[in-house]
Amino acid sequence: MSITIKDVARKANVSISTVSRVINDSKPVSDDIKMRVVKVIEELGYKPNPVARSLVTKKSRLIGVIIPDISDPYIAELLNAIEEVAKTYDYDIILCNSYGSLESEEHYLHLLQTKQVEGMLFLTYKLRTVHKNFFESSKMPVVMINRDASELNLSSVSVNNHDAVCEMASKLFEYGHKDIVLIRNGKDSDVFGPSQMAGFKKAHEDYGKEFDEKTVYNGGFKVDKAYKICEELIEKNEVPSAIIATTDSMAVGAINCLVDHGIKVPEEVSVAGFYDTNIAELYRPQLTTIHQPIYDIGAVAIRLLIKQINGEAKERTHFFLPHDLVERDSTRSLK
Amino acid sequence: MSITIKDVARKANVSISTVSRVINDSKPVSDDIKMRVVKVIEELGYKPNPVARSLVTKKSRLIGVIIPDISDPYIAELLNAIEEVAKTYDYDIILCNSYGSLESEEHYLHLLQTKQVEGMLFLTYKLRTVHKNFFESSKMPVVMINRDASELNLSSVSVNNHDAVCEMASKLFEYGHKDIVLIRNGKDSDVFGPSQMAGFKKAHEDYGKEFDEKTVYNGGFKVDKAYKICEELIEKNEVPSAIIATTDSMAVGAINCLVDHGIKVPEEVSVAGFYDTNIAELYRPQLTTIHQPIYDIGAVAIRLLIKQINGEAKERTHFFLPHDLVERDSTRSLK
DNA sequence: TTGTAAGCGTTATCAG
């Protein structure tokens, strides 16, 4: 049996309320009594029982995090940040890996609610009605990562995907590339699908290029998918002079395919990635990519959430964090 | 205010104990009453409050997981398994990222204890006295991953590193390689340091080669470190015909260095990795590596832990899971 | 088989 507040009270010769007051610093307690209590607490090595505490305060000091795939390095890095700053505020993380399945996302949404989490961080590839309904009815503090959720009246944080794709495409056009293929995350209903498409289009406009929707493919975050898309391109003899993938690993998939078919990168085809995850530097050729402040995205998201939990948050908005185009060896100028 | 057991009791016209009995299936309840209660529960959408429950049962349904680095793909995959099977048993995971620092490991060990976790999964690069003391005195169920902890009278699970290194080295000797450099995890005090060294030695004995301790380097799980080690080798003009790294990413670091210095892999030097993480297949040349049943390691560990929590575990032992040498393109036979 | 009531360890209200 471990030591309770009662033991402390008894040994210090005060009431349990007094002990409670000193540990919570909630009401004035005379100095000598306070010191006496503190001393006893140390002697006994007393630690308040968080469960009992939660029962009365209705606060669990728990935050739920639903993500589609821990083994995605991008998400891992995000988690790193979330975990770290949460601990700073004395919150713990309950991790839910949904594998991107709507079913388990729904399951976790409810699970977390019954687990009494005080708020949730949500990361999903597709946003559905089920989600919306849940968020609307639960009124639980939620912040969305990597998706603009202002339509749901939720705060969210990400990089500006429209601008990032636009910049990358522009850079390639400037380098003299005539035709660029975009392998984006997914369809219009998927995360950032629309803004990536729009950014790509914008670059075409800016550089007076004709835009053809057929040059946009859906990679669905999958290396293999990107590989296959590339293979098709090769078979159809439609290999472009440059490829932009909205994920580093899809870029790697594309390069592997090209190289496996004897096409040199970047000599014959330029390929760019997105996110600047570990592999971008590890892989050869090193990837030209969009560096994202992944850690910061996670950190901002969790801070935002905690503010919301504490009722300090004003309005719900989307936060864009700055990205960076980093040029390495997988792209080249044709000029 | 959410619905409590009282609301259910009132609406079903029974006592709260009866309700408790039906939700826990703990004592016989007559069929008609049970049905009535179940119906009311559904109507009201009642969910037992886990906090209140924990307070009386002293069970938190929480398991603490301390790991050194979430963004390590190996650990991410492990986490995947842990999270998944834990949910199966209705346990939640509290994630603690120690960055391998002894200080935060210690911090988390205690934090988890006060958070009332029912057991812990522990993954560390170095095992120290602090850890031992904690485990001895707390008598909390703990299972260690990727480290033989039988000396601490703790269960643990991993692949047999001695054999794996030995097999890899043997394969290379068979291929006609004369000198092999081993870039292992770390020093003797580090995880698997000794067994990797021993396995390497054994292979030398088996093949009648002279063993020189100088051919063993400590990579400390770092890509850069491996890169530098390789660079030194090149500068000293001591490039071996084969390199075994005990981590895929260290292998990649080594290959990158070699290639950056104009040395071809596998034509001039063979390089092998360990773990068979994503990058092993993604990278070019694809890595020859030791495939580890990472998911299974995680799954076995968490199951073991839950058994221990339930008092079903017999003795504390180390479990070896089978590994596999998978040959890809980063090594070649000299014959 | 069912109900009553005593906790579980805290915080919070209200007197004093």
Add this chain to the structure above:
DNA sequence: CTGATAACGCTTACAA
């Protein structure tokens, strides 16, 4: 400033 005491929502003897 300090102390009783009533919650918090649930499980579990103990009675009935």
